[in-house]
Amino acid sequence: MTNSLREIEDNEVLFITGSNTKEAHPVIANMMLKARRKGAKIIIADPRRVPLVRFAELWLQQRPGTDIALLNTMAHVILKEGLINEQFINEQTTGFNDWRASLDAFTPEAGEKLTGVPKGDLVRAARIYGCSRRAAIYYTMGITQHAQGTANVNAVANLALLTGNIGRPFTGINPLRGQNNVQGACDAGCLPNVYPGYQRVDIPLVQQTFERAWAMPLSVRPGLAATEITGKALEGAVKALYVMGENPVLGDPNTEHTRKGFQKLDFLVVQDIFLTETGMLADVVLPATCFAEKDGTFINTDRRVQRVRKAVEPPGEAREDWRVIAELSKRLGYEMRYESPEEIFEELGRLWPALEGITYGRLERGGIQWPCPTRSHPGTEFLYKGGFPRGKVSFTAVSMAPPVERADREYPLVLTTGRNLFQYHFGSMTRRAAPIESHAGKPYAEIHPEDAEHMRISQDETVRVTSRRGSIRLTARITERVRRGEIFIPMHYAEAAVNVLTNNEALDAFSKTPEFKITAVKVERLAQEG
Amino acid sequence: MVRFTLDDQEIVVPEGITVLEAARRSGIFIPTLCDDSRLEPFGGCRLCVVQVQGIPRLVTACTTPVAEGMRVQSTNEEIERRRRTIVELILSDHPNDCMVCEKAGDCNLQELAYFYDLRTNRFYGQRSQRLVKDQNPFIERDMEKCILCGKCVRACYDIQGVGAIDFTSRGFTAKIAPPFEKDLDCEFCGQCVSVCPTGALMSKQSLGKGRQKDVQEVDTICPYCGCGCNLTLHVSRNEVVRVTSRPDTINEGWLCVKGRFGYSFINSPDRLKTPLIKKDGKFAEATWEETFDYVATRLGAIKSKHGPDAIGGLSSARCSNEENYLFQKFMRAAIGTNNVDHCARL
Known part of the structure; x- marks a missing residue:
């Protein structure tokens, strides 16, 4: 989220697209209801009548896979009706005129045809969002889990840039993260192309920093994404897999394909709290600890680092994941010496300035939102105050492409x-x-x-x-x-x-x-x- | 800002806040059973009555906004006499079975009975019959213990937007119930349980697992969605027996069904307790020592034969930052590959 959960109640307009907030993020939905009690308007774009629709001023029941048409049509109307934030566009963005031309075709009539939403509703949604300077967008997997996912997100961003609904309190582009620490797993560098803090592995200067910090030569080749690993296993390029706390056999698309890929591996290690469907295929299963059995930190959807505390002893011989990793590493010839999770957190903070000011001691008084570069920094409630870090940002023209599969005679x-x-x-x-x-x-x-x-x-x-x-x-x-x-x-x-x-x-x-x-x-x- | 006098003390508070809230902020105790600063004022229990100079009758502090120059008396003999009578009336229609009540030690009504030293009761007589048991799997509704404060109704309607329960009937037969007095069928967020001042609403799975004085409370973060709700785990004999949340956190003490009631997996008999190594297609228990050796040998052999990029690692959005950081460091520095990812895309 660019902005904060605490700000939700003071939103004037909430545009919720591709998010079943009431079921997937129930407590965030409560914050949205609080905003509504204080007079905010809720617009929902979703093919399904999600439970929050009951509280919405307007529900755009679009056809699945028509997000770009819907968002571009809203932008078209906002432009045509002069609801844009010219000062923001001039000062903080580039590429406006080129992008503008890409919207010509997205008239309300065309929008209605593409999305199935009555044009009057598209126009109303555009007016409600465009007229407010305290309008926030919320989205989740309904926007991203598409072959056009990145383009969908760009179309969302365009709307915020067009109205300047970013970089101030009570606005922003707010993807709601679906898992307790999915933000933290990304921040900590569990991504194939970046080190902790989104520092790219293929930039030599960055690579050298981490080589020095970890005292080990590192690879500059970006790795494979989770969704690519199975294919590579089937090809025989990936021979071994170490899975910690995931269940890709159920989680990845096309179970049969995943199962075949995993069965083809020479060696599969699964570390988890239960024997999952993935664990059943493993050569070795390692018993891990759950959230109540360990100390550490999670980072939530609004970038808030919060302390997780051990409450009970783990069952049997189950061990904390960090101890397991450190021991394995030692046996592979790379020593990892840590006394506690706190020490590991401090090392992460030294490698990513956004966390540098956060200590376990400070977290005793409550969570802190990154970026928090120094010990005296209070944390950052919303991003991009006073401008974007890289200067001006660009509008991105996005065009509609059909989904990969479409209903047909056989699969209607x-x-x-x-x-x-x-x-x-x-x-x-x-x-x-x-x-x-x-x-x-x-x-x-x-x-x-x-x-x-x-x-x-x-x-x-x-x-x-x-x-x-x-x-x-x-x-x-x-x-x-x-x-x-x-x-x-x-x-x-x-x-x-x-x-x-x-x-x-x-x-x-x-x-x-x-x-x-x-x-x-x-x-x-x-x-x-x- | 508004300036007013509370018990001879001059107090400055923001405009619009109630006398009760102002008293709380100044550390002056006014008893109440129906107020919660996160809910709309209700004025139902009448315990918070105070004397305002110039107003002949007592007024409820929870519904009276502070006005400039107001002079308020939070306690005197008459006020305390009335408050005592109110608690006495509530107790006259209450099971008073604190010895076996789950809520004992954590019950606002019990505390008030103690405070007012209510050993006898002038109003004992008929008790309202609310004996029907609710068969839902989450929430125990013991309506005998309900004092009709309406906090659950307000939390359900205003906070959760559900409205699964409301007042029904009148006078002595008044009660709080789902439509047509059927069993609860709602979102089971348990906000009602969290605001109930007595033992009327409790979590079914916590029954008999330990009362408040016997549990140790540990503050942590919810393991489910990305909201990052603050949880307080109540631990008794190495078991999490109840989950609550503090009101002064980002989630204001509100939780969902998963966060509040979805914790018994921690103690599931299915938990993995030892390392397992597959031999001839079957898992066999192993020691950590042999498992570490086996894994290191196999990974080491694959690395030297096929190169580090033949090994991949999948980390977890469920694990902590520290574990994730270490996992990717392991893949990058110990194995030597950037093949590390997790399920953010899924």
Whole structure:
């Protein structure tokens, strides 16, 4: 997030796109409701009737995969109606005129045709967002999990630049991060192209800094993204994999493909708190500790570093992950000497100035938001105050491209995946929490009543959902939460693992993010088999 | 800013705040059962009555905004007599089974009974019957203990935007219930449990696991989504038995069903307890010593035969910064490859 969770309640306009906040980030949704109680307007763009729609001034029920058309049309209207922030554009951006020309075609009429949203609503949304200088955008995987994900994000950014809704309190571009420490894992450098603090591995000066700090020659070749590793394993280029706290067999697109790739590895090590589907394929499984059994820090969605504290002893011989890594490293000839997580955190701070001012001692008094370069720095509530670090930023022209898969005669429905309120990800934790499992323990597919009637499917009937990759069986839940022609399946259930259906070849070219939000499928009654 | 007098003390507070809030900020205790500064004022329990000069009757501090020059008396004999009577009336329609109540030691009503030394009760008589048990798996609703403060109703409607419960019936039969007095079927965020001043709303899975005085509280961060909600884990005999959240944190003490009720995986019998090495397609328990040796040997052999880029590492958005930092350092410095990633894309 460029801005802060605390600022949400003072937003004037909240434009929420591709985020089922009430279920995926329930407490952030509470902050949004607080803003609404204080008079804010909520606009939601989502193909599904997500629960927050009930509180929205306006709901744009777009077709999946039409984010660029929707966002560009809004920009077109904001431009045409003179709601732009000229001073901001002149002072802080470049490329405005070229970009402007790219919007000519996105009239409200064209927007309606492309997105399925009535043009009047598109115009109203543009006016509400464009008229406010305290408007914030919130998005999650509904924007990013597309083959056009990077372009979608650029289109989001263009809207903020056009209205100057960034670099001040109560505005901003705010992706809501989905996991407790996904921000921290990125910040700490668990990405194939950057060291901690987003410092690129292929810049020699950076490489030399880290070689000195770690006293070891380092590679300048950017590595493989998670979604590329399976393919490389199948080709035989990757022989061994060390997985700590992930379950890619359920998490990656196209389960069959992932399983084959992992089976082809010469050596697979999985370190986790449970024997996951990935762990079952491993040669070695290492018992790890969960959040309640260790000290450390997490970084949340608004860049807030917060202290995690040990509350209970781990079961059996389970060990803290850092101790396991350090020991393995030693045995591979690279000594790692640490007495505590605090020492590791201090080392990270020395290598990335944004964390340098944060100490465990300071965190005792509450979380601190990076950047926090010095011990006396209070932390940063919102980014880009007084300008962008690299000077002016550029508008990026983005054009529509169709999704990789489209509904056709054989696979007439579009599948989106996501979370529900009760379960979390692939369920290794929540499915072992008894009350949650007893309340929300069955896999289901949301199907629109008209589609259900057409296919003669009744409520709670078991159906088979099939894509070009495979098929799963689960219960039909007939509901108007989904659009006609679309179905939704939550990702949590191993017995009906939705990634059996998804496409490992539909990736965003830059981010390598899979197109989980659009897969062509068909739904059949099991009774028909006879 | 507004200047007013509270118990002969001159106090300056921002405009618009209530007498109760002003008293809190000045460290003056006014009892209340229905107020929570995160919720709209309600004025239901009448315990916070105070004397304002120039107003003949007592007024509720929670609904009275401070005005310039106001003179307020937070306590005197008459006020305390009234407050004592209110608590006595509440207790006359209460099970008073503190000896076996989950909430004992952490109960506002119990504290007030102690404070006012209510050993006998002038109002004992008929008690309202609210015996129906709710079968939902999360929240124990013991409506016998409900004092109708309405905090749960306000939290559910205003904070959560759900409105799963409300007041129903009138007078002696008044109660708080879901529509048609059915079982709760809501988001099960448990905000209602967190604001309940008595033992009327409790977490089912915490029942019998230890009362407040027996638990150790540890402040930490929620392991689920990226909101970073602050959690307080209540630990008894090396087991997390309850989760709460402090109101002075970014999440203001509000949690969701996963954060508040989704913790029993910690003690699941399925937890991995020893290293496992697969031999002939089957896992066998191993010591750390042999496992470390085995992993180091295998990785070392693959590295020398195929080069460091034949090895990949997947780290975790669930692990800490320290663990993630060390993992990528391990892949880059000990193995020698940049093949390190995690599930941010997924």
